[in-house]
Structure formats: C-alpha cells, structure tokens
Amino acid sequence: MTATKTADAGERRRMCVACRRLQPLVRLLRVRRRESGGWSVAEDGYLPGRSAYVCRSEECIRQAIRGKRLARGLRCQPGAEQLAVLHLALLEAMAVGDDG
Ligand SMILES: [Zn+2]
Numbered sequence: 001m002t003a004t005k006t007a008d009a010g011e012r013r014r015m016c017v018a019c020r021r022l023q024p025l026v027r028l029l030r031v032r033r034r035e036s037g038g039w040s041v042a043e044d045g046y047l048p049g050r051s052a053y054v055c056r057s058e059e060c061i062r063q064a065i066r067g068k069r070l071a072r073g074l075r076c077q078p079g080a081e082q083l084a085v086l087h088l089a090l091l092e093a094m095a096v097g098d099d100g
Pocket residue numbers: 016017018019020021054055057060
C-alpha cells in the first residue's frame with residue numbers, strides 16, 4: 001500500500017482511523033506496532049513499521065480503541081488488556097501534547 005504524496009510535503013496529512021478525516025501530523029497521535037507484537041505511541045521521529053494515526057481527541061481515541069479500528073489499521077489483534085494500556089498511553093500522549 002502506497003500513500004500518494006501531495007506537493008506540499010511541509011504539511012503532511014494522515015487519516016485518523018476513527019473519524020477518517022485527513023489531519024496534519026501535528027494533530028495526530030501515531031501508534032506503531034512493534035515487531036515483538038506490542039504497541040507503542042510514537043510521538044516523534046520516523047521509525048519504520050506499520051503504524052496508524054488517531055486524532056488528539058478523547059472521542060477519536062475511544063472510537064479507535066473500541067471500534068477496533070486501530071487493530072485493523074495495524075493488522076494485529078491485541079487483547080483487551082493491551083488495548084486498555086494503549087488507551088491510557090494515548091490519553092497521556094494527548095495531554096502532554098496539549099501542554100506543548
Ligand atoms: Zn479523528
């Protein structure tokens with residue numbers, strides 16, 4: 001799967017897995033799938049690996065977790081416990097981002 005690049009590389013956009021809107025990267029949280037099978041919230045730097053994006057919004061985070069859209073985007077099936085941990089991590093990352 002390849003993403004079509006737009007002319008303005010300065011403002012890259014990605015689609016939120018919950019609301020499916022294109023958002024600038026700064027407004028999104030990035031979740032990366034680790035090779036070990038876990039998850040991590042990757043805020044900065046570009047690390048290889050399948051990743052999915054979700055808005056910095058409680059509603060989108062909740063939908064992404066509950067609707068298993070994140071799991072689909074990352075093509076793995078975490079257990080309920082893993083999802084709960086990820087949910088918290090996303091909320092924390094969101095709070096940190098808000099503060100600057
Ligand atoms: Zn969203």
